[in-house]
Amino acid sequence: MTRLQALALLTCGVLAGTLLAVLGTAAPAVAATGCTGALGPGQVRFTWVGGDGAWTDPAHWQVAGAAIDHDVPTYYGNRPETDDSTRGFVCIQPASPVTITLDGNAHVHVLALDVANATLVATGARVMVYGAAASHGSTIHPSATLRLRGSTLGGPGRIDVRGRVVWGETGFGVGTLDNDHCADFPAGEAVAACPAATTGTLRVDAGGLVEVLGRGVNLSDGYTVRVASGGRLRIAGPGYVAADRDTTIAVETGGVVELAGDASVFEGKPNGRPATDLAAFDNRGTVLKSAGAGASALNVAYDAHAGQGRVEVRAGGLSIAGATPVTADLSAGARLGTASCGGTGPATDLARPCVPGTSATDPQIAVLAPQQAAAGVVLQEGTTITQTGDLQPAVSIVSPPVVATLHLEVRDARPAAELVVFRSRPGLQERIPLCGAGGALPPGVTACIVGRRGGGGVSQLQVVTTDPAGLWSLRPSAVDFVRLVDPLVGAREGCAVSQPAYPFVAHEQIRLARSGVYSVHLSPVENAPTAGPPVFTGLGGPGVTTVPIPVTSSGWVAVVATGANGLPESTGSFRVVATPAVAFRKRSRAAVAGRPFVIEGRVRPKGRRTVELYAVRLTGRSGVLARTAVKARTDKKGRFRVVHRPKKAGRWVYAVRVRGKGGLSAAMSRQAVRVTVRRPAPRPAPPTVVRNVRAAETTTTGQTASPVDPLDLIGPFYPGRRTASAPACRFQVAR
Structure with missing residues (x-):
């Protein structure tokens, strides 16, 4: 599976232990880095001196502490004596701003790193810290910037970002945040700190900014990015984070993860985790999609902690995988989606919330787009009713009454015309009817299907609604008319031809999904929940059944049967035109x-x-x-x-x-x-001679009338x- 693949599966319990451990521990205060005060036995301090320069230039380093035989904080695998992973401190605190370049020869493995008043430009380099956060923390100060260009930053230690880290940028190699490189070292060349069992953390503190500028980056090998209050992780343009399944992005209260464009978090490497696992995304702060007309995705094990975490979509679309409720504020025309992602589609297909394709097994997506701003919208995947019933988990939407468009998509071999949209509310399961001309809502309903299309095993339906709340599902109906004719009997009112008899009995065919009792209802009101009292009740097997419908007055007819979830389902209302x-x-x-x-x-x-x-x-x-x-x-x-x-x-x-x-x-x-x-x-001519003549009487018994x-x-x-x-x-x- 490539790093571009997006996985949207239900959250499994495998991540739970790691997740609680991350969230349940307060961040310890960072101790001295070794840049001030006395060094311990065997420790060494590298201090930058002079102006701009290359990291590997010995003229820019001042070395203090234990006697060593190298003067640059760089590890060469064939020289074990250059391993500073258990002893070295790097201190970059010049009086005037400097720019320091790191190339492919700069392999930094140290206890801690402290950078201020400097810009580090790393191209093909490696910067790893191994010190425990309680004793040897690392800091990127507000006056410092670190640019990763095809380079790696991380290690088992903790790095506090109070300045700026550019994780990746267009035109340069992939930037990576990694827990360790132990598995990548040649035999005999691993650093001494490799056996460390702890996992590394990049903590974005107040005022700190970590940016992904328009390209994909990697979050690897169990590493954690923690966005603290006042900190920001910003993924811009089409950039994305490929997050391995054992990694974590944690947003604390007051922290922000911003998608400034059609940016996403996709699935990275499995790293031995089950296919049902994804990277953990713990949101107690805010996820903000601030720009981009297209779609962004968080294909992660998303946890909003009972609504503590918020989502705000100001532009474009955002889809979040998993069964946890997603609470969001949506701007007019913005789109919020849940469930699995559709395959790669044209850039103009605004209904698709996730790109590129996914390997998820959950086959349905749902995307909500309000026509005016709506606060407090909640989307959540439901559960599969039966293996032979619903084709999804359904999607639960909590929303204020607001005019909106709901896009539904399901992967199934059946044609789109055989799939029906249902909305369940307490005590009612409502089949969504087709819209009228111009997308007009039929009377008595708050939602209608404005269009549907399908091909290649994918069906898409679009619903217009004035009240999006409810549990929505896209699946075949338990009962339907074989021929959807409206009106079912007669013709357009005012242009009808009378039926041959009154009362008239119409014999229509219905298709039942399974054996059971069905009932025929007539109602003077369109889209009544049960379409009036039953006028006929029958028992049918799976397949086509002929149903007699006695027609005594104009109105609306529907057939009701039991669905896969045990609730009644209806064919929906079809117009009946009854005539004398x-x-x-x-x-x-x-x-x-x-x-x-x-x-x-x-x-x-x-x-x-x-x-x-x-x-x-x-x-x-x-x-x-x-x-x-x-x-x-x-x-x-x-x-x-x-x-x-x-x-x-x-x-x-x-x-x-x-x-x-x-x-x-x-x-x-x-x-x-x-x-x-x-x-x-013609009248005969008047006679010239008038005679009194009496004709003889005649009698006939033969038939004289025409047949x-x-x-x-x-x-x-x-x-x-x-x-x-x-x-x-x-x-x-x-x-």
């Missing part, structure tokens, strides 16, 4: 142009309604019905009678549109009446152009 049913007494008629004729029929359910007559004179196989001026009222039994006078001969088709009431929608009749209209017979034509159906319809007042509907006759 129209039956004509006689479906085929003959008439004479210019003369009135009668159409009779009946509407169910019975009751008084308005009936409007529509007509079309067909010149081919189809035509569009046009509204006439003829209206009628049904009686109490639903019977109606309309009279029309066709103006032209030809083939005419008539239908009626019935105004609904009592929960029913207005609709065009599904049946139609065909009328053959003939021209009036009944087959049903004429009102087929497809489509909205016409919108007028200034309302949309128009055009109903087309189809033979």
Whole structure:
């Protein structure tokens, strides 16, 4: 695994002992470094003299104390006598500021280091301290700067930074903070202090600054960076810290870790730790993302100590791995994410909180972006419900009601269209519906899905919400309609065609994830928690089941079944358009142009309604019905009678549109009446001679009426152009 890989796993107990040991011990006061006062037996002091110069130049060092055979504080492995790890003190305290350069020949292994009024520029060098903090601490004073360029700083001792340490900067080699180099020494060349069992610490004191300027650096071999009150660790630009699994970053109360750009803390070397372990990040202070439009990640075992540690995201996005709650203040448009990280995506994909790719096993991420500043937002990973249920741990969000966008991503082979977003609150598990046009929230809900996409085993969904609080999960539903049609029955209200009978029973297919009882609910209110009382209850097995849905009024229908967590899940609400049913007494008629004729029929359910007559004179196989001026009222039994006078001969088709009431929608009749209209017979010429003739009487018993034509159906319809007042509907006759 490379240092660029980002791991986001749940915190395991392996780190607990080390973590408590780090946090439970107060920082001891730093004793004398050996730069003042008498030296102990066998100890030696190296003091910088003169102006600017090279570390390895003997002319700049004054040596005091025990007699040694070298005059520069540098260890040469083939010369054991140059090992100062158990005896040497380095004192750089010139009267005027100086610049000291350390190259690849500068291997500093000493008890303690004390630097003031100087800038140390280390390129390919090594600076390690071994003195115990209680007796031989090291200090970078406020007037001092240490720049690490492809160099290593650390050792088992403690270094207090009150000035500035540049850990890494763009254009130079990787800077490293390391506990020891014992394993790297050739056989026989290890320094005498190597057996030390303690771990080293770089402590950033008040006024101190440790910077990573735009490049990656290493935190290695159990080393600890501790940011004390008033201190700051600043990672700028695209820089990052690759933290080995046995290392620690501890932020004390008043300390700040600043991500000044799209900076991150990623996984480093395992160092024998389990794959479920990450570097410890103990935050009792503040994590601040101050800049950068992209995403930053803390792929660490994050511990905020019951909310003592704060997170502030002023720009871009920040994702923090682990199950510990992340409490944050978010600026408008900033993004806070938890759970595992997505794979490397395009820089413009703002939904991704973590780059580069991760080897984590947790497959879901969640990123919250409020549209206005929100304080006290808390994100926390939940727990997996069952192995065959949720595909995640869910993500718990505590937030004030604020308009926000929630990005969810899960790695799963199923297509995004089969995944559903659920939000659980006390006593309620809510399925998130699709948004309306333009991302509008449907009535009665505080969240909706505005978009989803998937490919390559990764599905992403975006949710708009006015209240982000709740436990969010992204997974297949326990129950769903096979065909998501809205409305489920009928058509757009105002342009509906009546059902063939009333009451009407729609037979729809649902897909159940597992065997169990399901119930069908109708409600006059969209997105009601249970969609009204059940109108049908059945038992189905896994797979597709046909469900009868009795439709007696317009409203909303949903099917509810038991989910993987034992709570009820719903398909969500789908619109039902219920209509009256129209039956004509006689479906085929003959008439004479210019003369009135009668159409009779009946509407169910019975009751008084308005009936409007529509007509079309067909010149081919189809035509569009046009509204006439003829209206009628049904009686109490639903019977109606309309009279029309066709103006032209030809083939005419008539239908009626019935105004609904009592929960029913207005609709065009599904049946139609065909009328053959003939021209009036011509009048005969008047006779020239009038005779009184009486014709003989005749009687016939044969059938004289025309046979009944087959049903004429009102087929497809489509909205016409919108007028200034309302949309128009055009109903087309189809033979």
